[in-house]
Amino acid sequence: MLGALCIGAWSIKNELLPSPFVPSPDESLTAPIKTAPLSGAVSVANQPAGSSVTIESVTVPPPGVWIAVREVHGNDLGNVLGAVRVTGPQSNVSIPLLRATQSGSSYAVELYRDSGNDVFDLVSDSVYVDFTTGAPVIVYFTTTP
Numbered sequence: 151m152l153g154a155l156c157i158g159a160w161s162i163k164n165e166l167l168p169s170p171f172v173p174s175p176d177e178s179l180t181a182p183i184k185t186a187p188l189s190g191a192v193s194v195a196n197q198p199a200g201s202s203v204t205i206e207s208v209t210v211p212p213p214g215v216w217i218a219v220r221e222v223h224g225n226d227l228g229n230v231l232g233a234v235r236v237t238g239p240q241s242n243v244s245i246p247l248l249r250a251t252q253s254g255s256s257y258a259v260e261l262y263r264d265s266g267n268d269v270f271d272l273v274s275d276s277v278y279v280d281f282t283t284g285a286p287v288i289v290y291f292t293t294t295p
Contacts, residue, residue: 199293205243
């Protein structure tokens with residue numbers, strides 16, 4: 151009976167944990183990384199490489215969030231290339247970048263709650279969590295020529 155209980159607990163735990171993304175040999179190196187559940191809080195499409203990124207929409211309530219554009223290296227998020235603050239739902243948000251995106255590369259948009267100082271700070275601002283999924287809001291996109 152104890153063995154059955156342990157096996158049941160193990161299988162439930164494995165069903166609740168997301169599986170890590172491991173690309174198959176057939177997938178291109180620029181395929182988006184799929185590590186976070188999808189969220190409707192932000193929408194971004196694949197877009198041309200350049201010195202800014204356009205966010206299709208962000209649907210968060212006031213007081214809003216920081217929208218940060220990050221590099222993607224393998225399965226890891228890299229440097230923040232740019233960030234802007236929105237104070238509520240908004241469409242067609244342009245984010246100027248400190249360094250231009252490169253054609254054929256993967257990037258991520260991640261939302262952060264401001265720590266109260268109205269300045270984006272990757273260390274002191276907290277990652278915005280989707281209330282439906284319980285996961286950080288991260289959306290991946292790739293750049294085209």
